[in-house]
Amino acid sequence: MGTQRRHAPTVVAASLLVLSAALPALAGSASMRETMFSVLLAIGLAASLNILLGYCGYASFGHVVFFGIGGYAGFYLVAVQGAHLATAIAGGGLVAGAFAAGLGAAILRLRGPHFALATIGVNEAVKALIVNIEPLGGPTGMNLNVSVFRAYGGAAGMLWAAYGTAAAIAVGAVVLGGLVRTSRFGLGLLVIREDEDAAAVLGVVAWRYKVGAYVLSAVFPGMLGALFFFKQGVIEPAGAFRLDLSVELLVMVMLGGAGTVLGPLVGAGSYQLLRSGLLTSDLEVLGVRIRDVQLAVAGALLLLVVQLVPAGLVGWARGRWLALRSRPA
Amino acid sequence: MWSETLLASTVDGLLIGVVYGLAALGLTLIFGVMNVVNLAHGPTMTLGMFGIYLSATKLGLHPFAGLVLVAAGGLLLGVGIYVVAVKRVIDAPHLASLLATFSVNLMIVGVATAIFSTSFRNLSHDLGVLRAGPIAVPGTRVAAALLAVAVAAALQVFLTRTRLGKYVRAVAANRAAAELVGIPSARVLALSFGIGTMLAATAGGLIALSLPFTVLSGGVYELKSFVIVVLGGLGNPLGALVGGVVLGLIEGIVPVFARATWVPVLEYGLFVLILLVRPSGLLGGGR
Amino acid sequence: MILHLHRVTKAFGGLVAVRDVTFAVAPGQIAGLIGPNGAGKTTLFNCINGVVPITAGRVELDGRAISGLPPHAVARLGLARTHQIVRPLKELTVRENTIAGACFGRERHGLKAAARLADEALERLELSSLAAVPAGNLTIAMKKRLELARALAAQPRLLLLDEVLAGLNATEVGQMVRTIRSIRESGVTIVMIEHIMHAVMALSDRVLVIDRGTLIADGEPKAVARDPAVIAAYLGKPSEPADADQDGVSPEAPR
Numbered sequence: 001m002g003t004q005r006r007h008a009p010t011v012v013a014a015s016l017l018v019l020s021a022a023l024p025a026l027a028g029s030a031s032m033r034e035t036m037f038s039v040l041l042a043i044g045l046a047a048s049l050n051i052l053l054g055y056c057g058y059a060s061f062g063h064v065v066f067f068g069i070g071g072y073a074g075f076y077l078v079a080v081q082g083a084h085l086a087t088a089i090a091g092g093g094l095v096a097g098a099f100a101a102g103l104g105a106a107i108l109r110l111r112g113p114h115f116a117l118a119t120i121g122v123n124e125a126v127k128a129l130i131v132n133i134e135p136l137g138g139p140t141g142m143n144l145n146v147s148v149f150r151a152y153g154g155a156a157g158m159l160w161a162a163y164g165t166a167a168a169i170a171v172g173a174v175v176l177g178g179l180v181r182t183s184r185f186g187l188g189l190l191v192i193r194e195d196e197d198a199a200a201v202l203g204v205v206a207w208r209y210k211v212g213a214y215v216l217s218a219v220f221p222g223m224l225g226a227l228f229f230f231k232q233g234v235i236e237p238a239g240a241f242r243l244d245l246s247v248e249l250l251v252m253v254m255l256g257g258a259g260t261v262l263g264p265l266v267g268a269g270s271y272q273l274l275r276s277g278l279l280t281s282d283l284e285v286l287g288v289r290i291r292d293v294q295l296a297v298a299g300a301l302l303l304l305v306v307q308l309v310p311a312g313l314v315g316w317a318r319g320r321w322l323a324l325r326s327r328p329a
Numbered sequence: 330m331w332s333e334t335l336l337a338s339t340v341d342g343l344l345i346g347v348v349y350g351l352a353a354l355g356l357t358l359i360f361g362v363m364n365v366v367n368l369a370h371g372p373t374m375t376l377g378m379f380g381i382y383l384s385a386t387k388l389g390l391h392p393f394a395g396l397v398l399v400a401a402g403g404l405l406l407g408v409g410i411y412v413v414a415v416k417r418v419i420d421a422p423h424l425a426s427l428l429a430t431f432s433v434n435l436m437i438v439g440v441a442t443a444i445f446s447t448s449f450r451n452l453s454h455d456l457g458v459l460r461a462g463p464i465a466v467p468g469t470r471v472a473a474a475l476l477a478v479a480v481a482a483a484l485q486v487f488l489t490r491t492r493l494g495k496y497v498r499a500v501a502a503n504r505a506a507a508e509l510v511g512i513p514s515a516r517v518l519a520l521s522f523g524i525g526t527m528l529a530a531t532a533g534g535l536i537a538l539s540l541p542f543t544v545l546s547g548g549v550y551e552l553k554s555f556v557i558v559v560l561g562g563l564g565n566p567l568g569a570l571v572g573g574v575v576l577g578l579i580e581g582i583v584p585v586f587a588r589a590t591w592v593p594v595l596e597y598g599l600f601v602l603i604l605l606v607r608p609s610g611l612l613g614g615g616r
Numbered sequence: 617m618i619l620h621l622h623r624v625t626k627a628f629g630g631l632v633a634v635r636d637v638t639f640a641v642a643p644g645q646i647a648g649l650i651g652p653n654g655a656g657k658t659t660l661f662n663c664i665n666g667v668v669p670i671t672a673g674r675v676e677l678d679g680r681a682i683s684g685l686p687p688h689a690v691a692r693l694g695l696a697r698t699h700q701i702v703r704p705l706k707e708l709t710v711r712e713n714t715i716a717g718a719c720f721g722r723e724r725h726g727l728k729a730a731a732r733l734a735d736e737a738l739e740r741l742e743l744s745s746l747a748a749v750p751a752g753n754l755t756i757a758m759k760k761r762l763e764l765a766r767a768l769a770a771q772p773r774l775l776l777l778d779e780v781l782a783g784l785n786a787t788e789v790g791q792m793v794r795t796i797r798s799i800r801e802s803g804v805t806i807v808m809i810e811h812i813m814h815a816v817m818a819l820s821d822r823v824l825v826i827d828r829g830t831l832i833a834d835g836e837p838k839a840v841a842r843d844p845a846v847i848a849a850y851l852g853k854p855s856e857p858a859d860a861d862q863d864g865v866s867p868e869a870p871r
Binding site: 183184187188190191193194195197198199200201202203204205206259322 | 665667686687688691692696697699703705706707708712715716717719720721722724726727730748750766770
């Protein structure tokens with residue numbers, strides 16, 4: 001396994017991401033930029049979740065908690081402390097990572113549905129807690145004064161700056177996913193995913209690997225949260241800890257292929273483009289506007305993926321490729 | 330005066346808690362039998378709410394007659410969900426069944442939103458007010474709680490006294506062994522999912538008797554059901570009822586002492602804590 | 617002594633699965649561990665590598681107490697094992713499985729060094745041609761070999777083999793016996809649970825017999841085979857244990 005071949009998926013993914021992220025800038029299109037912003041955001045989140053879900057096999061249903069916490073940390077830094085966006089993003093990532101380290105040490109002892117339920121509970125508990133914290137704006141949240149954006153070239157300039165930053169973070173998350181996948185650490189995670197008890201017998205210190213994966217999967221979502229809510233100019237508990245977004249992330253990773261480097265990119269990209277396509281479509285089927293039932297269409301799609309291609313698009317393609325290669329054996 | 334408020338809140342919490350318990354019973358039954366956490370649980374409750382609402386407003390049925398319709402519909406819906414979404418992934422890793430049932434969740438919410446929008450509905454069925462000393466409770470709440478207890482009791486009788494119910498318990502205890510002695514496990518699994526869904530839909534209907542709701546309300550109650558089944562122990566039917574009452578009491582009593590916004594903090598905090606220190610639930614031991 | 621068990625007892629609630637077992641294995645030995653089904657052999661392995669905590673007694677590896685250590689710590693001290701019910705990492709390839717053995721075992725190699733060791737181990741077990749195949753797709757016999765390759769890639773000092781011969785045909789048994797011998801010749805100490813009598817008798821320097829959790833015999837294969845207590849407890853009736861014509865001399869049904 002040469003170094004070049006080992007890193008090929010990462011290089012492909014990063015290049016693909018950089019190229020597609022450049023499109024709106026080249027076209028100078030603001031609407032394209034906003035669509036791509038949501039795609040990049042989803043890719044960054046899905047690639048992060050993939051480290052825990054895909055490599056380590058732990059299905060975090062409440063992963064959005066790191067997005068929300070990072071969002072709140074960053075927003076607080078900007079709105080109250082007057083910090084720069086860069087500081088806010090670093091702070092968001094740091095706080096999310098630190099939270100994951102503490103939380104992971106506790107809840108990664110749980111397996112299967114118990115772990116999934118615990119992550120949901122944590123997300124809801126944090127959301128409910130923030131509602132009660134007045135310095136963070138309580139139930140109504142916080143607002144940014146528009147004048148803050150002046151330092152970033154006004155509202156329009158800020159939007160492009162945020163877009164570029166989102167692209168950079170998304171590339172970072174995908175590259176991190178690739179590096180982990182091809183590392184010794186990543187192999188340890190895969191072993192845990194396959195059989196945690198056997199992993200221990202092989203000498204893998206499971207809890208250390210799991211907490212490591214949890215922290216790595218939380219940092220970029222924290223950074224993206226800080227960026228996203230800065231761009232929005234508002235943050236409130238209901239919007240920061242959206243469980244439905246959390247589950248959508250799982251869907252994206254599964255759609256693309258959990259445990260693969262390209263999977264989150266393919267899954268998040270196609271899912272987001274499909275969603276935005278459905279949302280703006282005037283297509284009618286049997287007198288029903290598809291736009292009105294886009295959620296149901298997304299559900300039907302997920303059902304098909306889970307039932308027919310559980311390995312996801314990339315996983316399926318890779319399986320075909322491996323089968324072809326190992327045929328003589 | 331203060332103690333009267335407390336008493337009234339306790340009764341209130343108890344009554345709604347029993348209904349929560351019935352919903353959670355549906356969730357825990359499905360988990361107990363086939364190890365699947367049903368993420369379509371909430372929307373099923375929503376459908377129960379709309380079922381009873383529509384049968385009253387469109388068909389002019391009495392809400393209790395509507396409830397029978399809701400229960401029957403819930404049973405069929407559950408069997409349908411099982412066949413379409415769950416059957417093929419039942420032995421796959423947990424994530425597959427979680428996502429399969431969540432896809433059903435999305436489909437129900439998507440279609441229901443398109444039809445009903447997300448505005449509030451209110452059945453406002455009035456059964457008067459029951460008074461006992463200083464306590465006054467709406468009759469619908471009492472009726473809902475009593476019906477919930479009756480349904481739970483009927484389930485207990487079904488599970489322990491009928492052949493089919495014993496099949497369900499056998500499959501829950503050991504599916505492979507049940508198959509070996511000739512129990513048609515495929516049909517029993519479908520039936521169990523149907524019953525679990527029926528309980529959720531019925532509980533939704535009971536909630537709609539006295540509380541306003543939207544298409545998205547089911548999601549809120551789904552989270553409550555998660556908390557309850559964990560309190561009671563995943564897969565433990567009695568635990569679900571006890572957990573429901575505990576949750577109802579927390580919701581009833583805590584606001585007497587603190588701001589109501591602390592209730593969910595306490596609920597979910599407790600939820601995570603129990604998962605960590607007592608994963609088999611307050612009563613210990615599942616099934 | 618590389619492995620020393622001192623009065624090891626394991627009770628599950630009221631059930632004593634291993635009772636007061638004491639023995640020691642010298643470096644470079646192959647010790648055969650035999651006994652009827654349910655005698656506590658696999659439980660004893662689990663006690664040695666820390667999968668289950670022992671109730672009483674002490675386990676030493678190279679003079680160092682390892683009882684009470686978690687399995688991963690025991691693995692890092694140079695103990696590797698295979699499982700009676702094979703546990704391949706199904707979605708990883710045969711090569712990745714073996715690399716994992718090398719990576720997290722005694723030496724904790726980086727990926728490159730681990731890959732080299734893995735390739736050697738695969739070569740040795742004649743699995744090289746299957747390196748890119750997902751482990752879940754292998755036949756049982758191949759999975760058994762993979763378990764051994766993975767354990768070997770960890771460069772253990774002590775190797776616990778749990779029924780690596782069960783389910784193999786006569787030719788495969790012959791191959792495996794040669795492989796095990798060559799592993800010992802490379803300096804690895806081996807304790808093996810085995811039901812195929814002629815193989816145990818041929819391979820082992822000494823044989824330990826467990827019955828109902830208790831060690832009832834410990835000695836050279838020939839002596840143990842003649843031991844009346846062993847014949848009574850293990851075989852149920854007097855017979856010739858080293859019958860080369862049959863694999864299944866043992867009284868229980870083959871798995």
